[in-house]
Amino acid sequence: MTTSTLISPRITAPRGMKKTNVFATTVLIVGALYCILPVLWILIASTKSSSELFSTTTYLPSFTGGFFENIQQLLSYRGGIFGRWALNSVIYAVGGGLASTLIAAAAGYALGKYTFPGSKLAFRVIIAGVLLPQIMLAIPQYLMMSQVGLTNNYAAVLLPLLVSPYAIYLCKIYAEASVPDEIMEAARIDGASEWKIFLSTGLRLMSPALVTIFLLQFIAIWNNFLLPFIMLSDDSMFPLTLGLYGMLRSSASQAALYSLVITGTLLAIVPVVILFLSLQRFWRVDLLSGGVKS
Known part of the structure; x- marks a missing residue:
């Protein structure tokens, strides 16, 4: 009694296609960051008071209640x-x-x-x-x-x-x-x-x-x-x-x-x-x- 093993061939993408996919993914990531980062900066900066806006880390929000104070003002x-x-x-x-x-x-x-x-x-x-x-x-x-x-x-x-x-x-x-x-x-x-x-x-x-x-x-x-x-x-x-x-x-x-x-x-x-x-x-x-x- 013999056992036959079916081995499916491994399909690999052409080298040029891999480079194209990597390039396209990189472009999409850069484009997404280009659109998201300004909105993220606005969201984070709105949590800071006027004194904290230029004295704290750019993308680090403030937890001192500056957001509600800004809305009130x-x-x-x-x-x-x-x-x-x-x-x-x-x-x-x-x-x-x-x-x-x-x-x-x-x-x-x-x-x-x-x-x-x-x-x-x-x-x-x-x-x-x-x-x-x-x-x-x-x-x-x-x-x-x-x-x-x-x-x-x-x-x-x-x-x-x-x-x-x-x-x-x-x-x-x-x-x-x-x-x-x-x-x-x-x-x-x-x-x-x-x-x-x-x-x-x-x-x-x-x-x-x-x-x-x-x-x-x-x-x-x-x-x-x-x-x-x-x-x-x-x-x-x-x-x-x-x-x-x-x-x-x-x-x-x-x-x-x-x-x-x-x-x-x-x-x-x-x-x-x-x-x-x-x-x-x-x-x-x-x-x-x-x-x-x-």
């Missing part, structure tokens, strides 16, 4: 203006995000599901708008707003943010893929108007894309600095980005404000993280890569 700074800045950011980001998402949904749905004179030209103009850097539009927008007396108010920041070419482009692509023509035709046979079809069917089927677009718009508006910087002069209307920038400039003569600016930056990050995590299940990577699944 920040919220009481200039009569609690930080809370006003936070409220302004919510107004700009939530209001502008919702309005721009609804406008993008209507425009993208119309371009994706209907053919009308000038539709192709309009879509090409939108694509050109996607390629145009937004920083180039800031000065023309300010000049237009100043001519009609809409500077230094909430409308000066909200109105230029209502139309997003990139959001309209995403809605058009998603509407083409996720709203079947058969459903629209059945609704027409039942007597539904085109407006009702859009509200009752189009928005519902496009909802995953709209949540993703709202998240993108919210983050873009929440982090927006240049437009409020140009449009606003009254600091009671500043968003967090512009308010913290003003505090940072004042810290050149008041070193104690450094800790408050760092703590304010940390608090400004928290709403974005919470929103991103709460809407993560709606996130569609295929939207950003150009391929859409219904």
Whole structure:
């Protein structure tokens, strides 16, 4: 009686592939550290008082209660203006995000599901708008707003943010893929108007894309600095980005404000993280890569 032993051949990756994998892993680690270390520094620095900020080890947190002291001082700074800045950011980001998402949904749905004179030209103009850097539009927008007396108010920041070419482009692509023509035709046979079809069917089927677009718009508006910087002069209307920038400039003569600016930056990050995590299940990577699944 003989016993046969099966020996599976050992498969080894080519030497060039191993080097490629090591290089790719190294690049990913460096990229992750590049993104994480600044946030980690803000988190640790916010636990330190102004006297400890430059006298202790950089990445060693303080346990003397400096974090809560910084929050208390920040919220009481200039009569609690930080809370006003936070409220302004919510107004700009939530209001502008919702309005721009609804406008993008209507425009993208119309371009994706209907053919009308000038539709192709309009879509090409939108694509050109996607390629145009937004920083180039800031000065023309300010000049237009100043001519009609809409500077230094909430409308000066909200109105230029209502139309997003990139959001309209995403809605058009998603509407083409996720709203079947058969459903629209059945609704027409039942007597539904085109407006009702859009509200009752189009928005519902496009909802995953709209949540993703709202998240993108919210983050873009929440982090927006240049437009409020140009449009606003009254600091009671500043968003967090512009308010913290003003505090940072004042810290050149008041070193104690450094800790408050760092703590304010940390608090400004928290709403974005919470929103991103709460809407993560709606996130569609295929939207950003150009391929859409219904």
